[in-house]
Amino acid sequence: MNQWRWGRQSLRRRLLTTVMVPLVLLLLLNSLITYVGALIYANYVHDKNLVDDTLTLVQLMASESPDDKVTRQAQFLLEYEPQGRNYFSVFSRKHGLIAGNASLQPPSGLFTDGNEPQLYNVHIEKHALRAASIQMIDPHDAGDQLEVTMAETLHDRHVEAQQILLLSIPAQALLIIAAFLLVWLGVRTGLRQLDPLTKQLANREHDLAPIGDHDVPVEILPLTRTIDGLFARLRGMLALHERFIADAAHQLRTPLAGLSVHAERAQGSSDPVTIGDALNHIQRLIHRANRTSSQLLALTRAQTTEHEAGDSEFLDLAQLTPELVGQRVHEALAANIDLGYDGPAGPLWIDGDRHRLQELLDNLIDNGLRYAGSGAVMTVMLTRDSDGICLAVEDNGPGVPPTWIERLGERFFRVPGSDEEGSGLGLAIVQRIAEWHNARVRYLSASSKGGLRVEIVFPPATPPTKHT
Template sequence: MSQRLRWRNSRQSLRRRLLTTLLVPLTALLLLNSLITYIGALIYANHVHDVNLVNDTVTLVQMMATKSPDGRVSPQAQFLLEYEPEGRNYFSVFSARHGLVAGNPVLKPPGGLFIDGTRPQLYDVQIERHALRAASIQMANPREPGDQLEVTVAETLRDRRLEARQILLLSIPAQALLIIAAFLLVWLGVSTGLRQLEPLTNQLANREHDLAPIGDAQVPVEILPLTRTIDGLFARLRGMLALHERFIADAAHQLRTPLAGLSVHAERAQASSDQATIKDALNHIQRLILRANRTSSQLLALTRAQTAEHEIGDTERLDLAAVIPELVGQRVHEALAADIDLGYDGPTGPLWIEGDRHRLQEMLDNLIDNGLRYAGRGSLMTVSLERESNAICLAVEDNGPGVPPTWIERLGERFFRVPGSEEQGSGLGLAIVQRIAEWHNARVRYRSGSSGLGLRVEIVFPQARDA
C-alpha cells in the first residue's frame, strides 16, 4: 500500500506543474516590482531632499547678506545647519581672498564645477567616507567689494534611503496581497480549465471495444493535438485489428483445403493395408504439409509487409549493384535443380537507394520463386538493373508461358492466381512484392517479356538523394 502511495506521489501532476510554472514568475514579478518601487521611492526622496537642500542654501545666502555682513555664521545657526539625529550635515563659506570663512574646511566645491550666483549647483561629494549631496552658490562679499563667497551646504544620504525603504515597506504588503489574489485566481482558473477534461475522460473510460475517432467537437483547442494523436493511434489500432482479422480469415481459408486433404489421406493410410496405397497417401500428406507450411509463411510475410511502417533507423544506403548480384547468387543452386537458367545483368557503377536489405531479399526471393514455379523447366530467367532518370529499375524477367493481358492488371492482388495454371500456389508472392515495394516508395510494373513471351516484373526505386 505504501509503495502504491509513493508511486502516486511520484507521478507528475498537471495542476501542480501549471501552478508552479505560474507561481515562480509571480514571485519574480513581486521581487522585480519591489525593486522598481524602491528605485522610484529613492528617486522621489532624492528630488524632495534636493529641493530642500537648494532652499537651505538660498536661506543661508539670504541670512549672510542681511544678518551677517562679515560672512560669519552664528553658533546657533551653525548648530542648526550641521544637526542630524544619526550623523551630521555640513556647510562651508569660502572667500576668494581670505579662504575659509565659516564651516567645514573639507567641504569645498570640486575644481571645474561651474557655479554662478543665480541658482545653487547640486553635486555629489564624499567626506570622511560619508557620501553627501551638496549644493553650492556664489555671492558677492557684502563686506569687501570685489570679493566672492562660495556658500556650500551638504547633507548625508541616510534620510533619503530611509524614506525610500519606508515607502517600500508600506507597498510590499499591498503588492503581496495582489500577488496572492492573482495566484488564487490562477489556481481557480486552472482547476476550472482542467475540469473541462472530465467529459473527455469519461467518454474514453466508457468505451470498451470502440475505436471510433474522438473528433474535434467539444474538445478544447489546447488539447486538440492530444486528441488527434489519440485518433491516429485508434486508426493504427483499427488497421492492425483489421489485418489480424484478415490474417485469421486468410489462414482459415488457405489452410482449410490442406488440412482437409491431410485428414483424407491420413484416413486412407489408416484404412488400407496395401503398402503402395499407404506410400501414396504419405506422399500426398508430405506435399500438403509443405503447401500448408509455405502458405502460412507467406501469410506471415504479407502481414509483416502490411503492418510495417517507416521508423528512424529502418533504412540505410544500399548499393543495388552490389546487393542484388549477391542475393541472386544465393538462388542459383535452386534454379539449377529446377532446370532454369538464372542470370544477372546490370551496370558496373553503384546504384544507391534508401532501403532495408532484409525486405529487399524477401521481395527478390518471392519474384524468383514465382519464376521458378511458373516459368517451366528449360526456361531462362534474368534479374537486371538499370537507371531510369532519377530512379533505379529492378526487373525479373522469364520466357515462360507468361500471363494473358486480361489478367496482368490483377497481378499483385491477394490470393489471385491466373486461371488455368497447373502449379499449386497461394497467390501471395506478388502481393508481398507489392507491399514491400510500397514500403520503399517504389512502383511495381507488370509487363510481357521482351521477346513477347513470359512475364517481366519491374520495381522502380527512387534514387538516394545524395547519390
C-alpha cells in the same frame, strides 16, 4: 498513497512552481525599483529644501550686522539635525572664512553666470554630504563677494526611502499572493479541461478511432495527435492480424476439407490401392497447406511497411542476384526448365533487405517454375536504365492474357483456366516487398509468342566511400 503521489511528477505542482519563482523574483525586483524610486524622490525633496535653506542663509547674512554676521544661536539652528548633521560655511573673497565649517568650501569652477544655488556632492570627515552653494555681493561691502554653502548628510534621505519601501512591501506581497492564488485557480480550472478527454479514453474498450482535434485544447494537440498516430499503427497491426486470420481460414479451408475426405476414404476402405491413393492425396494436401501457411506468413511480413533502424543495408544486386538464382538451379533442372542469369559485371547498389529480396526472387522463380511448363526457358536479368535498377524475370511459357495482366499482384488471384495448384499469393508477396523497397512492379508480355515478364525497378543508392 500520499507518498506515492508526491513522489510522482505533478504537472500542477510544476506549473505552480514555474509561476511562483518568477513572482517572488518579481517582488524582489519591484522592491528594488520602489526603493530606488523612493530614494530619487527623497533626493528631489531634500535638494529643494537644501536650496531653500541656502537662500534663507543668504537672507540671514543680509540682515545681520557687519560685525557679527551669524550669531551663535543662528549657527546652532543651522547645524542642528536630529538624525544627522548639517554643515554651513560663509567665505569672503577678501577675509576668507567668516562663519561655519572651514572644510566646506565650494570647488573651483562651480559657479557660472547666474544667481541660482549650485548642487553637488562632497565628503567631510568621512561623511558623504549633499551641498548647495551660491555667490552673492556682500551687502555690507560692495567690493567683496561671499560664497554661501549649506550641506547635509544623506542619512535622512535613505531613511525616508526605506520607510516608503516598508510601506509598499505589504501591498506588493498581497498583490503577489493574490496573483498566485489566481494562477493556482486558473491552473486547476485549466487542467480540468483534460477530464472529458480522460473520461472519453477511459470509456473506450476496443475503439481505436482517432480522438480528433474537436474540443481539444491547442496546448495538448501534439499529445492527442501522437495518440492518434499510435491508434493508427495499432489499427494497421490489428487489420494485418485480422486479414491473416481471414486469409488463413480462406486458404486452409479447402486442403483441410480434402484431408478429412481422404482420411475417411482411407478409414472406410480395406483396399490397399484405395488407401494408398488416399494417403497420396493427403500428402499432397499437407504439402499445399504447408506452402499456403508459409506464404501467408511471408505476406504478413511483407505488408509491414514500417522501416526500423537496421532493417536495410547497401546491397550490390549484381553480386546478390546470381547467388540467389544459383540456389534454385537444381529445382529448375528437376522441372525441366532452363533457368539462367544475364547481368552486368559492375556493381549495382540499392538500399534494401537481403532476406526480403531473397523471398521476392524466390516467389518470382516459383511462379515461373509452376506456370511456364516443362521445356520452358526462364531468365533472370539485371539492368540499369533511366528509371533505376531493373530486376526482371522472364519466361517463354504460355503467359497471361492481356485481360488479366492488370490483376496480377492481387491476393488470391489466379489466372482463370490454369491447371496448376497455387495459393495466388506469390505475386502479392512480390508486390508488397517491392513497395517496402520503394520499388515499382511492372507485368509485361515477354514476346508476341507468349510468356510473362515481371520487372521490379529499384531506386539506385550510393554506398558510403570506404577510407583505407
